[in-house]
Amino acid sequence: MWQCPKCGREFQKKNQEHFCGEPPKAIEDYIAEQPKEIQPLLRQLRSALREALPKAEERISWHMPTFWYKQNIIHFAAFKHHIGIYPGDVAMAHFADRLEGYKTSKGAAQFPYNKPLPLELITEIARWCFETVNHHG
Numbered sequence: 001m002w003q004c005p006k007c008g009r010e011f012q013k014k015n016q017e018h019f020c021g022e023p024p025k026a027i028e029d030y031i032a033e034q035p036k037e038i039q040p041l042l043r044q045l046r047s048a049l050r051e052a053l054p055k056a057e058e059r060i061s062w063h064m065p066t067f068w069y070k071q072n073i074i075h076f077a078a079f080k081h082h083i084g085i086y087p088g089d090v091a092m093a094h095f096a097d098r099l100e101g102y103k104t105s106k107g108a109a110q111f112p113y114n115k116p117l118p119l120e121l122i123t124e125i126a127r128w129c130f131e132t133v134n135h136h137g
Helices: 027-032 039-052 089-094 119-132
Strands: 057-061 064-068 072-078 082-086 109-112
Touching: 027 039, 027 057, 027 064, 039 064, 039 072, 039 082, 039 119, 072 119, 089 119
Parallel strands: none
Antiparallel strands: 057 064, 064 072, 072 082, 082 109
């Protein structure tokens, strides 16, 4: 186990990326806490998700910006080298072929800062999650 020297939380992986401290209260607060050069990308993503999910409510869930409508639809978060989206495992399986070339896991995809954000694909995933009521967490 590795313990973060700042917040004291324990993780399986050494130097696990995480958010220390109190979670932000709103998505804009979350974005404002990120490095200045990443903030425009996060605002662009938030704006695209707002347009794609007009009925969804914005929340912070699992310490991440979240779009919610009766359940979590999609989360996103900024990390050192990428923006992660978390649409859940069913969505990731459904869009696996379209996500080739990106690092993925069972329920998430990573979009590196050195490539343009695939906003059209991300919003398509979010709409699919909303329409099919597929998400976890």
